[in-house]
Amino acid sequence: MQYDLLIKNVRVVRPNEHGVREADIAVKGEKFFTIENGLDVKEAKSVYDGKGWLAFPGVVDAHMHTGIYAPLAEDAVSESRAAAQGGVTSSLNYFRGGQYYLNKGGPYRQLFPEVLELSAGRFHVDYGYHLAPMDGAQISEIPYLVEEHGVSSFKIFMFYGSHGLHGRSDSQREFLMIGPDERYDYAHFEFIMRGVQAARERFPDKAAQISLSLHCETAEIMTAYTKIVESQKNLEGLAAYHAARPPHSEGLAVFIAAYLANEAALPTINLLHLSSRKALEAALQMQEVFPHIDFRREVTIGHLLLDIRSSAGVLAKVNPPIRPREDVEFLWQKLLEGKVDWVVSDHACCRQETKAAKQAFGNIWLAKSGFGGTEYLLPALVSEGMKRGLSLNRISALLSFNPARRFGLNSKGDIAAGLDADLALVDPRESWTVRARESASTQGYTPFEGIELGARVKATFLRGALVCENGNPVGKPRGRYLHRPTA
Numbered sequence: 001m002q003y004d005l006l007i008k009n010v011r012v013v014r015p016n017e018h019g020v021r022e023a024d025i026a027v028k029g030e031k032f033f034t035i036e037n038g039l040d041v042k043e044a045k046s047v048y049d050g051k052g053w054l055a056f057p058g059v060v061d062a063h064m065h066t067g068i069y070a071p072l073a074e075d076a077v078s079e080s081r082a083a084a085q086g087g088v089t090s091s092l093n094y095f096r097g098g099q100y101y102l103n104k105g106g107p108y109r110q111l112f113p114e115v116l117e118l119s120a121g122r123f124h125v126d127y128g129y130h131l132a133p134m135d136g137a138q139i140s141e142i143p144y145l146v147e148e149h150g151v152s153s154f155k156i157f158m159f160y161g162s163h164g165l166h167g168r169s170d171s172q173r174e175f176l177m178i179g180p181d182e183r184y185d186y187a188h189f190e191f192i193m194r195g196v197q198a199a200r201e202r203f204p205d206k207a208a209q210i211s212l213s214l215h216c217e218t219a220e221i222m223t224a225y226t227k228i229v230e231s232q233k234n235l236e237g238l239a240a241y242h243a244a245r246p247p248h249s250e251g252l253a254v255f256i257a258a259y260l261a262n263e264a265a266l267p268t269i270n271l272l273h274l275s276s277r278k279a280l281e282a283a284l285q286m287q288e289v290f291p292h293i294d295f296r297r298e299v300t301i302g303h304l305l306l307d308i309r310s311s312a313g314v315l316a317k318v319n320p321p322i323r324p325r326e327d328v329e330f331l332w333q334k335l336l337e338g339k340v341d342w343v344v345s346d347h348a349c350c351r352q353e354t355k356a357a358k359q360a361f362g363n364i365w366l367a368k369s370g371f372g373g374t375e376y377l378l379p380a381l382v383s384e385g386m387k388r389g390l391s392l393n394r395i396s397a398l399l400s401f402n403p404a405r406r407f408g409l410n411s412k413g414d415i416a417a418g419l420d421a422d423l424a425l426v427d428p429r430e431s432w433t434v435r436a437r438e439s440a441s442t443q444g445y446t447p448f449e450g451i452e453l454g455a456r457v458k459a460t461f462l463r464g465a466l467v468c469e470n471g472n473p474v475g476k477p478r479g480r481y482l483h484r485p486t487a
Contacts, residue, residue, distance in 0.1 A: 003044040004028050005464050010050035010425065013392045014415055015057070015401035020392055025055060027421040030463035034417055048466070050425055053458055056396050057414050058089025058422025061374050062403035063272065063298065063344035066093045066127075068100050068370065069354050070442070072115065076122035079349050079372065080479060081440035084124045084468040086375035087424025087457040090404070090412050090482065091125050094155055094213075096132035098176040105134070105177025108141045112149055116481060123479030124467055128407075130155050130213060135178045139195040146199050150483030152210045152408045153270075154196055156189050158253045159319070161219035186256065193264035200268070209408035209485040211268035212261075216253035216279065217245060217320055225249070230365065238308040241364045242321045247276035250320055254279060258286035261293055270296045270406070273346055275303045275320040277330040284339060296341040296406055299331050301377050304343070305384065305448060312447030314356050314367040318346065332388060335398075342403045343381055347374040349443045372443045376434060378424055380448070382455035386428070408485030421464035430456040440473055
């Protein structure tokens with residue numbers, strides 16, 4: 001028999017084509033073997049009826065936070081199961097030293113092997129990590145991380161200068177677990193950029209896929225505005241949090257990040273979860289000012305679906321904040337214009353008992369930041385995108401091909417012979433209502449609760465193996481660590 005698996009009767013959605021085409025998909029040795037009409041079922045060990053559904057490349061959710069609020073060994077299992085429910089086959093997770101995560105500081109030579117050990121055998125999808133250098137010693141480890149562990153992407157949290165995860169903090173060194181001689185400031189950001197660029201020069205064959213991501217918010221602006229909003233007491237909930245972390249704080253941080261990248265001669269910059277008109281406009285302006293820098297612009301499904309009037313209230317607290325409807329519509333406008341490079345979940349499972357204390361439920365200042373949503377990424381973008389005229393091919397580029405190529409997943413992101421046989425089969429005609437109780441995540445709630453979607457993931461295949469069907473995860477964890485750039 002030629003094929004290990006034959007998926008019959010699907011409509012193939014590829015990122016760099018126009019329109020979809022009916023075909024059968026043959027898999028052999030965990031790779032796509034051929035994609036064409038009329039393949040013989042007698043040549044396959046196993047046959048799966050695709051029922052005319054759309055076949056998307058497996059989603060590369062390039063922005064997740066596994067292990068942030070729960071032990072990594074637990075989170076890896078439950079949240080990767082949720083990812084598989086949504087057609088995600090590659091999970092790239094931001095990770096750092098300091099409070100939360102492992103609650104440890106120190107060199108990545110000690111921390112990261114522990115991360116890998118805790119992860120092994122627990123993910124239901126393939127997985128990798130982006131790492132944030134929090135002190136000078138970790139900057140010096142960047143070449144080691146690239147060469148030894150295949151970590152090709154790094155991160156700066158610009159707002160940590162005076163803020164913790166959830167609001168102002170007067171104990172930054174304690175929160176970040178850095179030494180008394182270290183400062184997490186603009187100079188540190190510059191030195192990270194120089195460190196990443198030095199690694200690109202040291203490994204020229206990998207340079208195009210070694211990049212730096214930035215969470216762009218300005219700590220000083222947020223500190224001042226939070227004080228004003230709290231004292232005036234005329235706003236509450238998501239509207240108050242939006243006002244306390246205003247859009248121009250995002251825009252200013254984008255300007256600073258872009259200027260420092262130019263100074264450090266680092267051309268591979270990812271601007272994460274741009275949430276507002278001012279932030280995205282700033283990103284587009286900086287592309288014009290520094291055309292030699294390869295900026296990539298990211299938005300999240302949360303910022304595309306929710307606004308400050310959401311009934312989810314504090315359950316939708318996230319950094320940067322959920323914005324007013326006019327910002328949401330601007331994000332959609334630029335996404336449709338091709339000015340956004342990929343869409344992610346920014347999944348950070350924060351269980352309800354952690355998210356907001358019972359005695360202070362509704363208090364936006366005391367609620368924790370972040371929420372899960374990887375399981376809704378693909379169906380929501382298909383559902384809402386198609387309403388707005390977003391093509392299916394563009395969706396597959398936004399969710400799979402573009403992040404895969406940027407972050408060094410060269411065997412992922414498309415449906416083509418020789419690539420990993422990662423697939424998400426989607427029924428674009430099935431309407432359903434988001435209910436947290438149906439998710440494999442342990443979060444227990446979702447700010448998307450009650451939203452009606454018009455597309456549903458029916459089956460997810462990871463390297464040719466069925467890992468989720470009709471919302472039910474299948475089998476034991478089989479995810480592999482992604483040593484990047486992959487072959």
